[in-house]
Amino acid sequence: MSRALNFNAGPAALPQTVLEEAQKHLLDFKGTGMSVMELSHRSKVYEEVHNGAKLKLKKLLTISDEYEILFIQGGASLQFSMIPMNLLIDESVGSYVLTGSWSEKALKEAKKIGQTQVLASSKDQQYKEIPSADLNKLSQDSAYLHITSNNTIYGTQWDTFPEVSVPLIADMSSDILSKPLNVDQFGLIYAGAQKNLGPSGVTVVIIKKDLLKRSNDQLPTMMNYQTYSDHNSLYNTPPTFAIYLLDLVLEWAHSEGGVEALEVKNTEKANVLYDVIDGSKGFYNGHAQKDSRSKMNVTFTLPTEELTSSFLAQAKDYGFVGLNGHRSVGGCRASIYNAMPLDHVIQLAEFMKKFKSLT
Template sequence: MKHVYNFNAGPAALPREVLQKAKEELLDFEDTGMSIMEHSHRGKHYEAVHEQAKNLLKELLSIPDEYEILFLQGGASLQFAMIPMNFMKQNQKPGYILTGSWSEKALKEAKKIGEAEEIVSGKSSNYSSIPEIPSLFSDDYTYVHVTSNNTIFGTQWASFDHLEHPFLIADMSSDILSKRFPVEKFGMIYAGAQKNLGPAGVTVVIMRKEVADKANKELPTILSYETHMKNRSLYNTPPTFSIYLLKLVLEWAKELGGLEELERRNKEKAKLIYDAIDESGGFYTGHAEKDSRSLMNITFTLQNEELTKQFLKEAQEQGFSGLAGHRSVGGCRASAYNAVPLEACQALKKFMIEFQEKQGN
């Protein structure tokens, strides 16, 4: 089988052990003679998978009992619309902290629903850092929305200590399960699975139960969080295979040592590539300021466009996949999510050093 170092930004690498387990069970799940994809979402076999996935997520992230875990569809993009539809209040408006393209899109969708406000933005610096947060938010905001990690620009919130509001909402699509964070600080957390949790197709929502009680009651049924909470994410047919793979990824994470071990590994992996950038004497330049660097998405440029194209061409030939930067910003991006092994990052660092030496730098 061809060996590839998968640095794609999403859909992203899945643990080899998870893919092997899924392969073994694909045709015959737990001696039932059927794939899990063929089982009814109302049947006992899928129900067990569904609940195991929720319980594992609760255990790994230390989610308090007053929170509900939902498995929805439509990715973060649907959440951009569902959030204001459910939580915008008359004579109140939500506030958005802009740290990249996805938070911009979230605000744009909110403005289609009603009045929404930009609290602060890092756009003036081309989103190279997490902007300084105002010392005091107005409690008049219906909610305050943040994006914890920014895949395109390679920045990440190092801490949420200075972020205070009664109803915080976080899009954690690209760094959930990568490090410890205080769940109880947020009224709602959401994440598309296709970076750290599993394949595309399922979106995890972690919501304080009392929040859903206060949501808009006049929505179409399928767009109401209350609907999904009351029906345990089984109001309509869920993406059963994606949730099954999510469960396998969570089992893998637990066996590995949980969140602390994942965070340790992620720091080790990211440091290898950042060291190659920082020790290159300017041959490679990181996009993100050092205090805002992402452990998940490491963005950098070379000295000119021609050199960048050559770097990416040779990297592809050497088995590195997904290193091109997002089309909106160019350059290079190495996405070192949980399932990307240490060996891949070691190999990338080695390739970066050797490529620089070949150029006579």
């Protein structure tokens, strides 16, 4: 069987060894005679998977005991609402930095719940850069500062994070586990799994324990972070198979050398494509400014719509999948998350060179 050259933005490519390991145990997990999908979430066998995933993530990101790791359904989009519902209390303000569509959506949901403030935005620049935020303008009543660490649609990424006196909250759905991270700098980190952590279906929330105290009993049970903390994310049936695959991906990340080694590989992959773009004399034009470029999503355009259509059609014939840019911006996008093999990136770079030479 030939594996696709999968550059989809999400759900994205998973490590082949992870898929093979899951396949081996699909019908019989650890002698139970059942798939993980069939196990009771109250069983000891599943509990080992569940707690094992938490422990592996804790080790990979060096998460201290001051934080809780929660597994929640609803994707990162549900967190757009849960965060203000839990944290915007006593007339406080939710502060946001806008760097793309997902931060816009997070702000939209927060506005329904409480007061908000836009601290900085690069919307006027078509989200081509990470904007400089004047932290002196942060509201004195700010409950938190929310950022999106990597912007899949526009191909921009935060290199360093703002140092603020309020809890820093980050949507890291598309770059978590891609590089070392000082978790202690954040009050809350959340990430949909379907880019770097596993399949869709589970969202990881890393929350400082003192923020859990802000929640109140008037919240709907399943919208309250305290519910997940009190019940080890097992108040109701969790997405057991997604968490099992998350556990396998985290084990794979350990075997690859951890986040430090993954960062080296991700930098190499990104450089392969950006070198082609920069060396094309304008034939390929990167959307993001160089100092804001993402190592997860490489976005670029060609001189005309006709050339873009031809590029994508020929790329499909060569076996490349998922290179279409997001419908809101067009062009092309290569998503090169942790599981993307370097060889696949090199093949894309060679195709890009060949296409230019024959045009």
